[in-house]
Each structure stands twice: as C-alpha cells, then as structure tokens.
Amino acid sequence: MTSYNVVDGQEDIAEESIAVTSIIQSMLISSQLTEIDFQPTYAFVATWYKSIAFPYIWYDAAGYQEFTSYQAVIATDGTRTYLMYIYPSGPNQVYLRRLNEFRNIYMGYNAQDGVNLFSVYVSTTSEIVGLHTEPSNTEVAGRWVFSVSDTDVPSPYAQRCIDWYLGAKATYPYGVGWNAPCPCTSAVARRDFTFWFDSSTNCAYSLFRLGAQNNYLMCCYSSLHNSLLSGPEDAGFPISYSPFLSPTLFAQNDLSPFGDCCAYSDYCALFREFKPILTCVGYSPPRPASQFGEPHIYTLDGYLYTYNPIGEFWMIKSDYFLVQARTVQSVNDQEQLVLATQIQAYAMQSIRPLPFTDRVLPDNVSDIIHVELNNNHLLLYRNGESWTHLIDSTVDETLLSFNGGTIRKANESLTVVFDSGFTFRLFARFGILNCQNLVPELARGKVAGLLGDYDGDIENDITDSSGKLVCTPANCTSQIIHQLFGESWRINASESILWYRSGWNSATYTDLTFVPLYFDMTTVNQTVQDVCNNDQTCMYDTITMDSSDVGIYTSLVRGEIQDLSVTFSNTPPSVTGPTRIDARISQAVTASYTYSDADGDSVSLVVTSSPPGANVVESPGTWTITWTPVDFNPVSLSMYAVEDLPVNGENITSVELVVMFRITPDCQNGEPDYDLLAPSGTVTSLFSVYTCNCSLAGKVMRVTRT
8 A cells, every 4th residue: 555645844734744844853863964954844755555566466476475664755945855764663564575686676766867876785685674674874773864955055046046936836826827018129118108118227117017917027128139038047027016116125026036046046947937038929019199389189090280279178088098188378488379279288097997908907997197387397186186296306217106007207207107008208398288198009999089099090080079070181171170170079077187276167278269370381481491391390380489499399299209100110020930949969950940020121130149060051031050969068049130221220120039958968769858957067047958768778878786
C-alpha cells in the first residue's frame, strides 16, 4: 500500500503537520547537514507499507512473501531542499534480498542528469536488508538524510525574488489574466495622453488601471530605434502602483522584484510568470480632435471648419461621455471686441463605461471637471468646487486624482485623463484657450456633436442634432455651418454641466444675435497670405485679432493636431517568425522571418544580433537564417522592421522580435529533454542548455555508477 501527504508550512497548522515538521528538524540536526534555523515551508511525505517490488510475481511467488515498508520525505524552505528516508524496525519489516545481478537494490537518489546521483554504501550488496539496523548518516539507525539543494547559496536578490514569487503565487493561485496592450512605438506612446512618457527610462506609464488584474501599465521602448521591447530582461510589465501617485509602493512592489529577479539574479522566468511581457497586440490608437484659435474645430474624422458663436454647446454628446464648451466674444490686444469668438471653458464627465471596455471605472459616473480661462490663467473646478489652488501650488509633472480619472499638470497645460479613455489637453496662449482631444477607438460611431460622429466618414460630420446632414465638405460654407449646424448643438440650461459663478447661468453667456466675420479668401491681402503660408486658420485669426503672432500660433496648433492624426493613423510594420529555436550540437537548424507593413509602406529589416557563423539568405520581405551550434556558448538573435520613410521626423518601427534558444547535445539514439536543464552551462532567460532523454541502448549521456 502506498499513501501520500503534503505538508504546507505556510497554511497547515494541524497537529500532524507540526509533528512532521518536528521530525524533519530533528533528523536534520542529528545529520549535521543544517542549522537549527531550517523551517520547512513545504514537505512531501510518501509512505510504502508492506509494498512488493515490481514485477511482483518475482517477489511474491514460491512463498517468498518479500516486501518492504519505509517513508520518503522531501522538505524545502524555498532555498534549501532535503531528501530523507525512514526505515522502521519491528516484526512487520522484511527487506527484499539481492538474489542475483538482475535483482540489484539501491537506496539513494538520482536526478537523471548524469551528475546529481548518490547511493548508500550497502546498495547492490546483501547488506541492503539491514538498512533499519545499519549505521546511517544520522544518529538514528534507519534514518537517512541527503541535501539535494543547489551547491550555490542563493544571493539575497535571488532569495527576495523567490519570496516575492511565493507570495504572488499565493495571491494568484490560478495565474494572472489578460493585460491591456501598449502603444506599439515610442512615437505613439509620447503622443497618447493616456500615458505619461518618462524620457529618462524610455518607458510610458498608463494614467489609469487596465486589464483583468486592475493594473497600471509600464511600456518600455528601445532608446535606439523606438520599438516596443519584448525581451524578458528589459520589456515592460503590468505594475501594481503608479510611480507618480504612489512612488514608494511602486518601488517596493514593482521595481524591487524586477531588479531582484531579472537584473541581479537568474530568476527572471519566475518574475515573468506573474508580471508578463506586455505586447501591443490589440492596441488601437485614440482618435484626435481639436478646438483652437477663434475657434477652429478639427473633427474626429478629420474635417476642419470655423465656427464663431456666443453661448454653450455640445462638443460631444453620447450615452457614455459628455463634453460641453462655452464661447465668448474675443478681445484683441487693444482691448477691443472683435467679430470672432473663442472658447472660454470646457466641462467633461464620463457617465457610463463603453461596451467591451478594458477600462476599470471606480463608478459609472465620474466627477464633473470644469476648466476655464481667466486672464490667461487656467481655473480648475471639480463638481463645482475650486481646485485651482491645488494646481497653482504644485510643480510641473504633478498628478491629481478624482473619481473617474486623473489630472496632469505639465508645461503650463492641464491634461484631464478619464478612466474611460477620453482625454483632454488644455492650454492657453495669447488669451485663447485651446483643447486637444483624444477619444478611444471603442467610442467609434457612438458620439455626436460639434466634433462629429466619429464613424470614419468625413462627408457626414456636419450633421445637426436631429441627425440631418446639413452639408458636405464640398458645399459647406461658414454661414451654413453657423446658422444650420452649430445652432442645433446649443445646450439647454437643464443639460448644462458647466460651472457658473454666483448669479450667472447659461442664459448669461448666450447671445443669439451675434454675427461673426465670415472668412472670404478673396479679401485677404497678399501680406497676410505670405505670413500665414496660405493657412486659412492663421489668416482668419490674424485678421480678426489684428495680430500675426496670434495667427502664426494658431497655425502651429493646427500642425500639432495634424501630426497627431498622421502618427496615430499609421500602422507600424511587423516581423513574424519563431520566437524560440531548439538546436542540437553539430546539427543545422533553419528559421525564417517575414516582415511587412499593413499600410503598404516600404520597410526594411534591421537585425540587431545573430549567432556567429550563421548563414543568412534574404529576399524581399523574408529573412532566413541557418545555424549549426558547435558549443554551448550563449548566442542571441533579435530584429525589428522599420519603415523606410520617417513619419513626422521619427522612424516607425515594429515591436522588437527577440528569440530564445534551447540547446542540447546531439542526443544520438535519444531525444532532447526540455524538462531537464543541464547541470552545468549558461542559463539565462534567452539561452538555456538542456540534457537528453536516451533509450537503454543510447550511446551518449550514459551514467557509470562508482
């Protein structure tokens, strides 16, 4: 009969577990193999009681009735591991006899790696029947103890990594779930306002939690070629704490385990089990829109028009998110009212999560955030309460949290990031409030308002609040937009989420009689055309504000939103092929990789590392390597694809493809055993040496017992 028992020192407190732990400690102390401080956290106990050896017919026939009873114990504290045998004495203990050379009996252990094996001195002899009475390596006959730990004592970093891993395994016994994707390139990561890009580390940090485990993201990029890193020792991973909101907890719970496991020890595989490499598979860039100058509106589908009313309007109206804007009549440098308006305030609120969203919302309805310009000074309100003093008293690169999002202060701008993915960057110059919007892909076709319907069709952006198409880009005029389209998106007073000072309301800011200056290219003089390089937004603001500085700045802001649109609409190239190569010494192995671009852009492949002596064949879109390993020295292979023409002055690259190597001997008459690392040789997260699993007739990896 055979029975098994598992003792978990971290969970079991039963008397049986305490007794087993006590026996283990006493055996180890008597064997002088360890100090008294050994406290097993896990033990496996197997008991054989009157068990007959296999094949039983040899040992049970002719009245031999031979059997044996003993226990085997494996105990570990996560660093040290011991194997123990207990052979009891008594009338029920009868030991198997060595009858001949085909019935050799061993007692010891064998790791099946050709190196880590041991058998006691009485093995294969007739004295084997006296295991319960013969002297042992402890003070008690019949009790044997062997150390089966690695000979190298783990460093403090390795021990901390192991401790962290055991804690993570206890927290997530079934593993971690899916993680949200990263931007594919640093060019996109720097422009996606939902991330904070840290140039010192070349990593982008999400400003809200994402994914199944409700984590933040740390997405890291190559400082040489802008591609998302994918190697185990340098790629980004989901983080439990924001480095900006909780820097101490981030250092303790995210950076320290990474350093202990990946930078200062060889346990990166343990770290990656619970902090997996982040990819950009499934990442969809947000869609940019903008309102700038006097004011010019760049819709979510890319249509640019000018609209100069006085009042309060729906920029975005949907079942998921609300954005309202207030416009007032503009004043030039001479303190004169002009025939144009500008946006004075924005109010934003998330009211329910988008379908199939990966955003984690604390509540379905967020706080209302109101940002207003007053004498070139940004005022901030949360649910009608002034937060301006909080912003004014903080330095740049500061975050403020609110229910449903985060506010970032940087470079005289405020970026409001909602957990739903809607993002707004607000900044002022020349007394004019400008706003750049990023709307998540999940909102496509689910919004309406002055920013359009975001359905990918620029032809129907000028649709009024009743759903009627007013005009198309080919026949829209400023008068039509002002009179038939824009007026339909005025808010009702009961709908307002904007903040009002005491005694003011929506009617206070409404003037239905105001008629702006309608732009007519034929009336613009040549000097203004030359200054503005024929940019109509620049020319309009130069004329209305009587300032070329205002017009030129308007042109710069327009260029920024167009750059955002171009960067986000560009699909980066890709490299596909095996990410693991299994090779045997002296045997050639071949791997092929393809590279392409979904947009049809011309791309090239850049190989950043490859095995020495490899043969490479390259044809358009394909790269093939053939390599024959001659020794167990570590090699590497990594590559990325890059578009031949930069976009906005930056190279557009694929995610870096990094290959892992598993090397074995030639394994004649056998097969590679990828469950068993070789006892010696280099082992890294990308290069490992394994042994062979050979048949009885194998000619290599043969073990000779001495």
